[in-house]
Amino acid sequence: MPVEEHDGHSLAAPAPLARDFFDRPAHEIAPDLLGRVLVHGPVALRLTEVEAYGVPGEDPASHTYRGRTPRNAVMFGPPGHLYVYFTYGMHFCVNLTCLPEGTGSGILLRAGEVISGAGTAMARRRAGSARAVREVDLARGPARLAVALGFTLEHNGLDVCVPGSLFVTEGDPVVAASIRSGPRTGVSSGKETPWRFWIDGDPTVSPHRPHVPRRR
Template identity: 70%
Template sequence: MGFGLLSPGGEPLPRSFFDRPSEQVAPDLLGRVVVHGSVAVRLTEVEAYGVPGEDPASHTYRGETPRNSVMFGPPGHLYVYFTYGMHFCANLVCRPEGVGSGILLRGGEIVDGIEVARARRSGDSARAVGDRDLARGPARLAVAMGFLREHNGADMVGRVLAGAPVAGVSAGPRTGVAAGAERPWRFWAEGEPTVSPYRKHVPKVRVAR
């Protein structure tokens, strides 16, 4: 049975929900439901990124550029970027327009449109993807949800639903970042199998030839 967007707890969150510091919004996003087309994901893992000049791990650290301009727009919009030459990742913009902050959607449980999500994640592979791993990790989540470059800047107000509270919230270092890794701004729902494993950033070592 589908999640049912008109079911109890399915009310959209207002723009004011996102008009706060990202480290406050991020834990509040756990258990919320993000809808894109026919697919919905219940968030179980997110990461907060701060404002220019204060958070060296944030894409906005050095100020506004054509790539990150959406993060300086109104709160509640979607910031989609391409990374490692192969993956899209999706963020929700926080704080007032002009500030530059957001939250990376790291993992969740597909609660509606699961057949569509499975097809997107399996692609041309003959190997089926287990339900736990459909949106377990930021790149997987973006694929399962169908977030692409053309969705950069999309207004998500009305498409992020109240969902239901999680049993418990844990916080720890952000995963895979070099600068600012010590900040405990990765938040996850305790006991959720769709939370991705923590990976500490390992700098590349150039081998002399």
């Protein structure tokens, strides 16, 4: 997010959230992330929907359920880092790690409202496609969010708690009465765990889709 000018004076860029914000259980952090702003270069996004995933051996829907692997190693690192993975052979998804190093837990970023850099986000979404993209749909869903913010596997492991071109910062507070929770989307195990959180009535929130087994 660029430094703003006000009455001829420069205003300091917003500060990243502190590391200890992420050093908590995923299901506690997730609702607290709603309304926060994720900045990556020219694009800033207000988070409107997230999904929490627990620790190894306890949450069968988590990538860390069976322990550490080369793919999920970042989730076992310090809190406050990006965990980016490739899924279905076509999409990237973005998570934020939480809990102390060695634990293995994270929060999937499911949707958000682009509040800065919409032109850049739109160009990324439309690259290679002639289909029109509504602004409300720029980051409506985890794969779209990753594209809008320009995330790929090269961003896996980056720190969001330090000043720079990538960070998470304060946004407009979301009152508890506006937050809803329910079953997670598209997971076959632990699907009834109500760890999907979203801002009620926000048009950028993605539709809930239960898991449907893929045909061989």
